[in-house]
Amino acid sequence: MENYLFHLVVLIGIYSILAYSINLVTGYGGLLAFCLAAFYGIGAYVHTLLRVGNSRLASDLLFSASTSFPVALIGAAMAGGLAALLIGLVALRFRGDFFVLTTLGFQMIVFSVLYNWTELSRGAFGIYGIPRPSMFGWQVRQSWEYSLLVGIANAVILPVLFVLYRSPFGLSLKALRENERAAESLGISAFRQHLSAFVIAGMCSAVAGALFASYVTYIDPTSFSLRESIFIVSLLLFGGSGNIRGPILGVIVMILLPEALRFVGMPNTIAPNVREIIYGFALVFLMYWRPKGLAGDYAVR
């Protein structure tokens, strides 16, 4: 039972990093991006490859760590940031539907590479036996230790994001989302500010991916599909974007909803479908009655 609660805490911690990263892009920058799961997946895979070393991928024994956890974490963040920079350079020329489709296309490309480049990622088989994190003599084994680790990661990343939200940078993003042309006339470069937001979001979500990979010790590409990107966007829209209280509300509701269904006594065979149906309907009704989400400041346009 304790382990189960700690498991929920870890999940909420990982998804809150994702939600606050996309909040920077969507809630403050006003850009609906469907590619967070790509950065999340890149983070998870880069972390894993740095941990196990590529040479050992051919064999099934993946237990020997080749780089330390903090190095792998930094490497993952760098890779996520680089990917975000690349796609940002292309996608940020567009607004509206074209932007959405470009990010969607990028998401599909990353998924396809992870799924089909079997020499790198072992494709659909996934990589298992990912070493558990250890740093500065602290071996993370128990679920409570994982909760602590994810808590520390949150305590480092989220305050930085919160400061960014309120900094001149965040305010300029807000100005761009309200009226891009007017903001640019005041000397704010839309491209540069949006690109910076994108790169920061990419780095943070890659860290979340690395934490996820080290927690579950098994990753396969289906965890980083378009479905996951849609889930991340919908948990932000559900809670509300453009402020600090919205995303965490969305994360808690969306993570705990399936657990609540489990306690209602829904049979396991239909539970995943029923959960998705509920959240599909929730999206429709929310967009109709409260486009700002439960506690948001900004409605997507």
Place this chain on the structure above:
Amino acid sequence: MILEFELTDQKSGIKIHGPRMNLLLQLLANGMVNGALFAVLACAFGLVYRSARVFHMAFAGLFLIPPYSAYAATEWLKAPVWMAILLGIAAGVGAGYLAERLLYRPFHRRNATPAAVMVASLGVFIVLENCLALLFGNELRTIERGLATRVMFGPVGLTSIQLVQFTVGMLTIVGLAIAIRNVMVFKAIWAMGDEPGLIPVLGLPLMRYRNLVFTLSGGLGGIAGCLIGLDVGVDPHMGMSYLLIAAVAVLAGGIDRYGGWILGGFILALLQSVIVWKFSAKWMDLATFAVLIGVLVFRPQGIIGLRRRLEEE
């Protein structure tokens, strides 16, 4: 040097023997058949995107309703195939009509933002996908039909099902092209995409036109969906990838040109065939989206699209 080799075609599961050049011809023929299907899907998506200015995400779920209805009709009611298909297309038309009445019209009345409509549409897609999965299971379902016979055209062989697909697809495309070019209602619908506000000014029924667009799109999606269901079969989770193909075809070909959508559909299908020939079937998705990003970057108006003047946008 002629290389003998054997390959199983992904779509039809047919073993292809023969030299490599024949293989390319065979794959291109399959590409033409798929191109007709993609073009019908692109029409269904493009009509809504161009005229009603809605990114119709729910279409990914809607176009699977007809093949599943047809499947249910053959399995449960023991209906003959042609009747099941007609029933399926009727179900598609009904689903399109209901989607407009229950989803898009309330949002339109509220003046909802395009992104809000898109997210709501995505929600409907998620609901439909999971309802279909609950009702029919996650496995691939094929509409019950007789065994396909193989027809040879020189070095190229096509199954009778593929011939039906190609013929019906082409007839649909040509029929719609004639309608868009000549029928007054369709001209008005096309103009609606440029300036919806002017339709009521001219004394034309805006809401009825919007409804017609979604209904028609449901029917076209039904034709494509049933044709896919006849050949390779359908599963509840395949909708999104076909929707993305349709969207890429419309955007890559040019949003403002009907011919562009068709061209986009055929180009994507033929490109996929070439990818299968040159590399492997697993890189098809990658090629599709590389085309999307390439076209958007180098030719944002589409392959044969019209570049608009700045003040028109």
